[in-house]
Amino acid sequence: MASAPPALRLDAGDNSFQLSPGLRYWHDQHANASPEQAFSQAQTDVFAPLPGGNPAFGFQTGAYWFYLPIENMQRDEPRWLLVQEYALSDHLDLYLRYPDGHVEHQQGGDHVPFYNRFVRFRHPNFRIDLPAGTRVELLLRVQSESSMQVPLVLFTPQAFAELMRDTQFANGLYYGIVLALLCYNLVLWLMLRDSSYFWYLLHTLAFGLVLFTLNGYGFEYLWPTSAWLADAAVPISICLALMGMQMFSRSFLDLQARWPAGNIACLVMVGVFGAMGVASIWLPYSTATPIVSRAVLLGIAWIITASVVMLLRGYKPARLFLLAWSMFLIGTTAFTLLAFAILPQSFWTQYGVQIGSALELLLLSLALGHRYAGLRNANIRLVQDANERLERGLIDRTRELRTTLAQLGEANVKLQEFSRRDPLTGAYNRRHFHEALTKALDTSGNKHKSQALLLLDIDHFKRINDQYGHLVGDDCLKSISRSINEIAQTLNGLAARYGGEEFVLLLPGTDARMALQTAETVRLRIQQTIIHSHGHVIQLSASIGVHTIGVQQDILPDEAIRLADEALYRAKHDGRNCVRHSISVA
Numbered sequence: 001m002a003s004a005p006p007a008l009r010l011d012a013g014d015n016s017f018q019l020s021p022g023l024r025y026w027h028d029q030h031a032n033a034s035p036e037q038a039f040s041q042a043q044t045d046v047f048a049p050l051p052g053g054n055p056a057f058g059f060q061t062g063a064y065w066f067y068l069p070i071e072n073m074q075r076d077e078p079r080w081l082l083v084q085e086y087a088l089s090d091h092l093d094l095y096l097r098y099p100d101g102h103v104e105h106q107q108g109g110d111h112v113p114f115y116n117r118f119v120r121f122r123h124p125n126f127r128i129d130l131p132a133g134t135r136v137e138l139l140l141r142v143q144s145e146s147s148m149q150v151p152l153v154l155f156t157p158q159a160f161a162e163l164m165r166d167t168q169f170a171n172g173l174y175y176g177i178v179l180a181l182l183c184y185n186l187v188l189w190l191m192l193r194d195s196s197y198f199w200y201l202l203h204t205l206a207f208g209l210v211l212f213t214l215n216g217y218g219f220e221y222l223w224p225t226s227a228w229l230a231d232a233a234v235p236i237s238i239c240l241a242l243m244g245m246q247m248f249s250r251s252f253l254d255l256q257a258r259w260p261a262g263n264i265a266c267l268v269m270v271g272v273f274g275a276m277g278v279a280s281i282w283l284p285y286s287t288a289t290p291i292v293s294r295a296v297l298l299g300i301a302w303i304i305t306a307s308v309v310m311l312l313r314g315y316k317p318a319r320l321f322l323l324a325w326s327m328f329l330i331g332t333t334a335f336t337l338l339a340f341a342i343l344p345q346s347f348w349t350q351y352g353v354q355i356g357s358a359l360e361l362l363l364l365s366l367a368l369g370h371r372y373a374g375l376r377n378a379n380i381r382l383v384q385d386a387n388e389r390l391e392r393g394l395i396d397r398t399r400e401l402r403t404t405l406a407q408l409g410e411a412n413v414k415l416q417e418f419s420r421r422d423p424l425t426g427a428y429n430r431r432h433f434h435e436a437l438t439k440a441l442d443t444s445g446n447k448h449k450s451q452a453l454l455l456l457d458i459d460h461f462k463r464i465n466d467q468y469g470h471l472v473g474d475d476c477l478k479s480i481s482r483s484i485n486e487i488a489q490t491l492n493g494l495a496a497r498y499g500g501e502e503f504v505l506l507l508p509g510t511d512a513r514m515a516l517q518t519a520e521t522v523r524l525r526i527q528q529t530i531i532h533s534h535g536h537v538i539q540l541s542a543s544i545g546v547h548t549i550g551v552q553q554d555i556l557p558d559e560a561i562r563l564a565d566e567a568l569y570r571a572k573h574d575g576r577n578c579v580r581h582s583i584s585v586a
């Protein structure tokens with residue numbers, strides 16, 4: 001049995017008091033003690049000072065009792081506000097015992113509807129009347145499935161109003177950042193349709209919900225009368241955020257293409273977190289939340305591992321990504337260690353998640369932009385390369401096409417030439433000669449020139465064939481063709497093979513006398529040419545019919561040929577190997 005613990009004196013000058021330093025606590029394992037029992041135990045050593053002055057005990061069963069006598073020395077401040085600066089405690093029972101022995105009882109926590117709170121504020125709070133100079137005993141019973149954290153602060157109404165203004169501003173700033181990032185990235189996602197942005201949105205939205213819940217805003221604004229959601233929203237939203245962040249990392253780091261094993265690990269985690277989220281609907285809060293809280297560390301550790309692996313593999317966007325998650329890891333680790341009572345309560349531990357996550361969300365948004373810029377630049381390079389390749393290909397194809405067209409043109413010229421030539425002798429054929437003759441007889445072009453037509457037939461050629469064979473006959477035809485062609489060329493004329501053993505010559509600017517002379521020259525040349533073929537020595541003769549077309553004379557090609565043929569017929573008839581002129585001399 002020890003003496004009663006000293007009272008906390010609310011001396012003039014201070015308008016807020018942390019209760020932790022003087023607070024004594026007792027862990028009522030079976031949660032079955034009555035307030036009377038607790039009041040009497042509080043006078044004994046059963047109630048102990050907070051370990052290290054820290055009001056955080058981690059996840060616990062049973063009930064916790066906290067005791068502190070208070071003596072208000074401020075005459076003008078008889079009314080105070082007690083605030084439990086942790087939003088998730090389930091049941092809070094406050095007992096105030098006054099010197100006259102009467103006990104006042106108030107209830108709070110998120111298992112009591114939000115509207116019962118004295119001040120409409122995210123943290124449970126109680127109005128306390130502390131008459132000046134009076135010792136009032138404060139006894140608080142806390143029972144909760146969430147982490148046992150009891151940071152109690154006593155405020156004058158004015159001090160609370162000022163604090164509220166500051167914290168509301170800070171939280172407004174935080175949710176403002178989250179909301180701005182959400183809207184900004186939503187617009188980017190709608191425009192770019194890059195799945196990374198979608199998963200970033202999901203992660204940010206779910207994560208915002210986690211903090212909204214943890215800070216007590218969920219209970220204040222979203223489910224003020226639902227004790228179940230006040231508990232279940234924490235693990236469910238954490239699981240959603242975990243799934244979102246795994247999917248985001250998977251997409252951002254391009255694991256599917258760059259690290260298939262890591263991709264599978266990510267998907268497995270998403271499945272596990274999903275299953276945990278579904279299980280949280282039925283599992284008690286005290287079971288689900290510690291598991292899910294540990295999963296947060298696991299999830300982040302995995303993302304950091306994946307980022308490091310991708311960085312080592314030379315994937316540059318992983319740098320900013322790694323930095324972003326490191327911020328979040330530090331903040332979340334601080335907060336989680338606070339929940340497990342390993343770290344003491346401070347601004348940095350209590351707001352670790354907010355600070356870390358705000359930095360993380362900002363950096364991730366930056367990283368997304370950075371990655372998008374990288375992808376866009378890579379795309380531009382690809383398009384440029386493709387264009388250059390296309391251009392080069394086009395130039396090559398055009399060059400090939402030009403070459404082919406030129407070759408085709410040449411082939412066409414050759415083909416046209418072939419179509420004008422006799423294949424055996426190489427001389428022009430009858431078709432070409434006819435065209436040339438038609439052109440030559442067109443009076444519009446040749447009005448002041450006479451022209452001569454020589455039609456030549458080899459004498460008794462059948463005998464050559466019969467006697468020596470066709471091959472020898474062919475050689476004879478070639479030889480005669482050559483001779484006629486040579487003469488035609490010297491006279492600027494045109495020679496052609498007209499039929500089997502018939503040849504024809506068109507001599508421009510030639511009158512009858514000159515034509516007969518030339519015909520005689522041709523005849524003699526043939527007669528004098530000795531042909532050697534297949535061991536045979538052959539000498540031939542030819543008969544020639546001549547027709548001369550006078551200046552300004554209109555005559556059709558067939559008619560001119562007919563007249564030359566008549567003359568030839570006469571040459572044959574006159575004994576062959578001679579020249580005859582047509583009867584109609586121009």
Ligand SMILES: Nc1nc2c(ncn2[C@@H]2O[C@H](COP(=O)(O)OP(=O)(O)OP(=O)(O)O)[C@@H](O)[C@H]2O)c(=O)[nH]1
Nearest residue numbers: 457458459460461462463465470471473474500501
């Ligand atoms: N080797 C060869 N013979 C040809 C060719 N074209 C026509 N002949 C021959 O030329 C001969 C022409 O004979 P014919 O029309 O009877 O006249 P010919 O024997 O020359 O007697 P004449 O004209 O009356 O002096 C035929 O035997 C044809 O087979 C050819 O390309 N090569």
